[in-house]
Amino acid sequence: MNIVFIVDSYLPAPAAVGVCVMNVVEAMKSEHDITVLALASTPGMKDVHSIEGEGYRIVYVKTPESVLRARSIERLRSGTSECSKLLGSIGLLSARFWRQLRLVCSENACDPNLVEAYYKALSGLPEAPNVIVPACMPFESVVAASKYKDQIASTNVVPMLFDQFADSSTIYRLHLEKRVKYRANVDVEREALSRAKSIMQITWSDHIADEFPEFSSKLVRIEHPLLINRRAFVQKKHSRDITMVYAGALDRDIRNPAWVIEVLEKALNTEDLKSIVEFYVPSSQKYLCYFKGKNPRFQIKEAVPYSEISTVLGNASCLLSIGNQTIDQKVSKIYEYMGYGLPILHFAARLDDPAVQDIEKYPLGCLIFKTDSLDSNCDKIRIFLEANSDSEIEYETVCDLFPEESPKMIAQIIEGCA
Structure with a gap:
């Protein structure tokens, strides 16, 4: 079976969701053709990286915001001069500023550049996957998988939802902004999740029962797949x-x-x-x-x-x-x-x-x-x-x-x- 996972950070520096996905990949790679789409965390990463001897590959995607952030973090970590570190700090502040500006000016919290980067990577795969497993956060992974499903009906989308999107406590800096844009973000969720065959989730059941009761039959309760020796x-x-x-x-x-x-x-x-x-x-x-x-x-x-x-x-x-x-x-x-x-x-x-x-x-x-x-x-x-x-x-x-x-x-x- 051809399976594609979509995640934010992955190797060599995975965050919590990336570690969860990595553990599932390790459990499946010997019997399936696995590809992982991930956001590049360092500026020098190749677009496609095969894990030799491990039986799967990683396709790294980039957005203007992620490139600026990655370059700034690299300068802060490895800069040999105060000037280089200062440029890194300025770059990181700029990335945060543009992110906040986008959130303030946009109707919803979804980053169109990230959606397009994931979708472009999906469309560039040598063959259509049987299953796409977008991991949230970011919810843009679910949106991109849904967009791909519109083009390739035979592909099944099975989101793995860890963190909230419309109900998130961390996306917006101000609670008022979250309240004002809540309905628009719920609409993004409804559109994306409507294409899912099943929805794996940990803390989304109450939210889905309140906002999308028609999706309740799709829910599959999971826990964090982190227990390995x-x-x-x-x-x-x-x-x-x-x-x-x-x-x-x-x-x-x-x-x-x-x-x-x-x-x-x-x-x-x-x-x-x-x-x-x-x-x-x-x-x-x-x-x-x-x-x-x-x-x-x-x-x-x-x-x-x-x-x-x-x-x-x-x-x-x-x-x-x-x-x-x-x-x-x-x-x-x-x-x-x-x-x-x-x-x-x-x-x-x-x-x-x-x-x-x-x-x-x-x-x-x-x-x-x-x-x-x-x-x-x-x-x-x-x-x-x-x-x-x-x-x-x-x-x-x-x-x-x-x-x-x-x-x-x-x-x-x-x-x-x-």
Whole structure:
């Protein structure tokens, strides 16, 4: 079967949705002809990149905005002069400005340049795919797949919806702007999803029931396909200290680390727990202010390449997870963490955090609620670390507890849609 996945960031630096798609591709590549359409993350990427010996290929697409952003990030990372880094900063600010200007001036949040880039790549494939699996975000992937379906009726479109679009809390800077353009964005969703054969989703069921009840029969409930045995990729190092690691994005509004750092700093202020706390965060310079004046054992570092992250996480004593301030999506990082079988401290900003039930089910999970007192949270962390910092769970045990998190589950759904 010829299958095309459409995603935002992919190798060599995949974000959360890219990792989900990559895991599903790995589960399917031996039996199917796989192509991945992805947004180029560095300016020097070739348009088509074959993964030799892996059985699939990646087709990279570009837009003017993505090229400016990629070049600016490259200057910031590898610039050898202050002038080069300044140009990188200016370029990045320009990319953000043009994005915000487009959002303000456009009827809806859909980027026509990105839709066209994906559609052009689909149209340029040597043969029509049997199934297209657009992963959201970005929702432009679903729109492009729908547009292609209009031309090639035999191709089935099976969206994999992770993040919200019309209901997103992060696309628009102002809540008023979201409200004003909400109906226009819902119309984009309706038009695109009407072409889908099935709709794989995690948090879209209520939204679809409210806005498109006629699509309810298409819904297939999934979880993040992140549970794979990650110990196989770990190069073990030995340390006597307790090393606590957070790896992922932060956001001042959605995932603010201030209260987490406050709790950890007090909890670890004891000679009994010799610990290091490391945060690996994209655009880490934006969050240095949260670590200023803190104990030097608290370190914030730039996110490491995907090829190195397994060694960083696999050598931790405990993995840190931070829940969102909103409940429109579940933090997927915990399922990636579970693949290491290590203790997980999840900081929930709200009692109805969607990840709470799964952390409670995980034998080495500990929940820290923002609504609880500082002292009780500190005591809870100390007791948990003293009891579990050297503990691990077998991968097979985790799989038995969370079979729905396996990429094979989604592979079976896609195969049934041919």
